[in-house]
Amino acid sequence: MQNAGGIMTAEDLAKYKPIQRDVMTITYRNFKITSLGAPSGGPVVLSILKTVEGYKTMGDLQSLNLSIHRLDEATRFGFGAVIIIL
Numbered sequence: 001m002q003n004a005g006g007i008m009t010a011e012d013l014a015k016y017k018p019i020q021r022d023v024m025t026i027t028y029r030n031f032k033i034t035s036l037g038a039p040s041g042g043p044v045v046l047s048i049l050k051t052v053e054g055y056k057t058m059g060d061l062q063s064l065n066l067s068i069h070r071l072d073e074a075t076r077f078g079f080g081a082v083i084i085i086l
Helices: 010-015 042-053 061-085
Strands: 024-028 029-036
Touching: 024 042, 029 042, 042 061
Parallel strands: none
Antiparallel strands: 024 029
């Protein structure tokens, strides 16, 4: 890594200790979705999925513009909700 301009050393790797975190699980359209909790992006993605789950026409070509709009708004809400929770 240092040959490529990086600053990580073998000592850094030797000192590394993984952190075990709790997972989050939701049911999305009869599928079990599991992700890591914060500080990963998992809570945002799970929030987005739960928000769009109620829209039965998500992804239909006839309502593509509306689906994109709903996904955009769900994404904005998902990021906002997770920031408030943290």
